[in-house]
Amino acid sequence: MQHIIIGAVITILCLPFSVQALTLEGNLIQGGMVIGKADPAATVHFQGKPVRTSPEGLFVIGFSRDAELESVIELHQPSGTGEKHPVRIKKRTYQIQRIDGLPPRKVSPSPEDLERIRKENTRVKKVRKKDEPRTDFTQTFIWPVIGRISGVYGSQRILNGKPRRPHYGVDIAAPTGTPIKAPADGVVSLAHNDMFFSGGTLIVDHGHGLSTSYLHLHKILVKEGQRVKQGDVIAQVGATGRVTGPHLHWGMNWFDIRLDPSLVVPPMPKAKAQ
Numbered sequence: 001m002q003h004i005i006i007g008a009v010i011t012i013l014c015l016p017f018s019v020q021a022l023t024l025e026g027n028l029i030q031g032g033m034v035i036g037k038a039d040p041a042a043t044v045h046f047q048g049k050p051v052r053t054s055p056e057g058l059f060v061i062g063f064s065r066d067a068e069l070e071s072v073i074e075l076h077q078p079s080g081t082g083e084k085h086p087v088r089i090k091k092r093t094y095q096i097q098r099i100d101g102l103p104p105r106k107v108s109p110s111p112e113d114l115e116r117i118r119k120e121n122t123r124v125k126k127v128r129k130k131d132e133p134r135t136d137f138t139q140t141f142i143w144p145v146i147g148r149i150s151g152v153y154g155s156q157r158i159l160n161g162k163p164r165r166p167h168y169g170v171d172i173a174a175p176t177g178t179p180i181k182a183p184a185d186g187v188v189s190l191a192h193n194d195m196f197f198s199g200g201t202l203i204v205d206h207g208h209g210l211s212t213s214y215l216h217l218h219k220i221l222v223k224e225g226q227r228v229k230q231g232d233v234i235a236q237v238g239a240t241g242r243v244t245g246p247h248l249h250w251g252m253n254w255f256d257i258r259l260d261p262s263l264v265v266p267p268m269p270k271a272k273a274q
């Protein structure tokens, strides 16, 4: 188990003696989320695209598993002037994880299953495009479940001997029925009882394209559109979808970019003896 928690606060001064134009706080690393604060009058662009800013100038960006190590945040002022702020992020190395004993159908789906998977993916993609003005993502996140970490973000996966896409989340082993808490305030953007790979699936939107997802659920206790507060019990751990045993798969996204949720919480506390 490897925890990479890097708290970096970078203050970039555009010119000597000038006012502070941009601050970044968070994880400047592949899979990391960063919260920025810019001059509220400015428009923020990241990787050439505009990013939503709050009236206070707050914004969030995220770096993919294999993100380029150098990128640029641009601030465009209403006057037409612009500033470029280079961002350097850390490279990560990922584990190889072999999982055997999965039902063959869940590793090599049939044409009918593939059609179902395609429909489910379309729904998830649509939900992840949401760009809500709420800034719930600025809260300090808590772990949704306390337990043994049985899978980490980014691992290259070999399922029943077949290479499959990397593991985009954190797996926390816990018995079926264990309550799952909202790690931060948000709004439920998807609640689905039975997806092909992910079984009972929940997505909570924390604003500005930042969302968290909860997979393999036994029971979902909230409804789409429902506002949840940090610590609210939103679901129960289960073993639905493509699994070998009960656990929570916890994911985090910035739009379609998959982030590492373990970077936004403190180290996993020791689980209580059961």
Ligand SMILES: [Zn+2]
Pocket (backbone or CB within 6 Å): 151, 167, 169, 170, 171, 248, 249, 250
């Ligand atoms: Zn997982």
